[in-house]
Amino acid sequence: MRTFDRWSTFGEALENEEARRLLEAEVPDLLGSSLAEQLRGFPLGGFLEFALAADADKARSLLQQLSTIEDTRPLPVEPPAIQPDADYESVAVAHASASVTLPDKPRLHETTEIVLAGPSHGNPFVDVELGAILTHGDLTLRVGGFYDDDGSYVLRFLLPIDGEWSFVTTSNARSLDGITGSISVADSDGRGPVRVVDQFAFAYADGSPYTPFGTTAYVWTLQPEALQDETIRTLKDSPFNKLRMGLFPKDFLYNSNDPDRYVFPRREDGGWDTTRFDVDYFRRLERRIKQLGELGIEADLILFHPYDRWGFAALGKAADDRYVKYVTRRLSGFANVWWSLANEYELLVSKRPDDWDRIARVIQAEDPSHHLMSIHNWTELFDYSADWATHASIQRNEGKMSQRVDEWRHRWGKPVVVDEFGYEGNLDQGWGNLTAEEVVEKFWDGTVRGGYLTHGETFHAEDEVLWWSKGGKLAGESPARVAFLRTIVSESPTGRVEPLPSDWDARWGGVKNEYILIYFGANRPLFRNVSIPEGMRARIDVIDTWNMNIQTVPGVHEGTVHVDLPARPYMAIRLTKADQ
Structure with missing residues (x-):
């Protein structure tokens, strides 16, 4: 018997007489709310946890009761996979004659x-x-x-x-x-694909360090050519070395336009021919991936997402596998590619956890270069202990998000990339109106904790050209400060920052006894008595992370040192091992 589970949609439960009676009895106010209508297509488990956030026990109990109710909807018919034609060429064709x-x-x-x-x-x-x-x-x-x-x-x-x-x-x-x-x-100076090294860090295949400083432009390659060109020009002068981007178009706020090309060609009846691929679409995409590579930017390719009015989110297993196989074979030959199985995976209600595992196995089988691979959540974290997940790709936007980097590193023992924590902007949506100060604070705090953060920008525009969705130009104040942070990290002797034993009110990160950053966040101390690690003689800098300036404290220091600070937020102290 098939019953309702956390991956069934809220709307499907409402359409079932027994499930609806249960919901009417247990959460009558919720059923009458605008939220219930807006989120009918959301997964049942995530919807209940979101709507009943103040009563987690009730959400769990209700989901358990729903799991005993039969889901009587007919299962969709899955077309079988298409096998290569064993008699595609007759014996009259000479072997190996192409x-x-x-x-x-x-x-x-x-x-x-x-x-x-x-x-x-x-x-x-x-x-x-x-x-x-x-x-x-x-x-x-x-x-x-x-x-x-x-x-x-x-x-x-x-x-x-x-x-x-x-x-x-x-x-x-x-x-x-x-x-x-x-x-x-022949040998070359190409750095190759990015790999995970030393458990929590990244490096190129040639061994040179790589620290992600990402940004987001979901459908920039599906916009007019002039706008794509503008995006490339903007990226050239930006601090970002990773770009989250999708292959399918997006139907969401500020995403109302249709592209002129799609992954698949259309059939005569207007539907999609998922047995063929639009080669011109892929050639255009490859040109942009190549341009990103020339700029030193990794293309973090999102294969599926739920914001869909075209039917790409629910193609069926056989079509999904054909698409993933073709994309992997076609794009794994670029060094600067990462695989992101999905954006907000749990909202793709046509897929279950075993589907994501199957899709990941297709990529593993078809990518001889073994590019980095992960999957991205809405509210329910994926279990990144999956052997195919090279790193965690997380969405979290609560106030203490960066503090959870410690927990996630410990939980999975893998690099933690917070790919979405909200965006600098002024939209009417909470995720799209962070101040630049908030963005920069999260970048610094997450970085000294050993995490990697991803930027986005959502300033309202009448033409709906927002960086986070379509690219174009950057208008915010955070990118320059992310560039400043990237320079600070690059000056580490390893080119990266690892978490270090910290004070209760300030985070320490860097390279033990060689390069230490002490970050105070929104606190604003007038001074700090800094205990330099035993055996380390250090030069001391006071860093204003917002105003992007560095003041050096004269001399070489050891032991406990009184360091004056300007009693402003977003300050840091840097200890650099002095030459002997």
């Missing part, structure tokens, strides 16, 4: 392509399966190919070491199967 274009001067950690000119009859997007095995000594990479229209098939990848690589193709299409060759990969 022509091959090898990459011109391939380089380490840079996008490399082998292009094959093959058959185009039927629907090659699903009829043809193509892969290749690349070897270099004892190292083997398995790469999946994708159809790029007009009889063109592409194997796109990153190679982790230089030297001579040999390859052999595999395919159900005779002309594409068994093609062999080799490519000579």
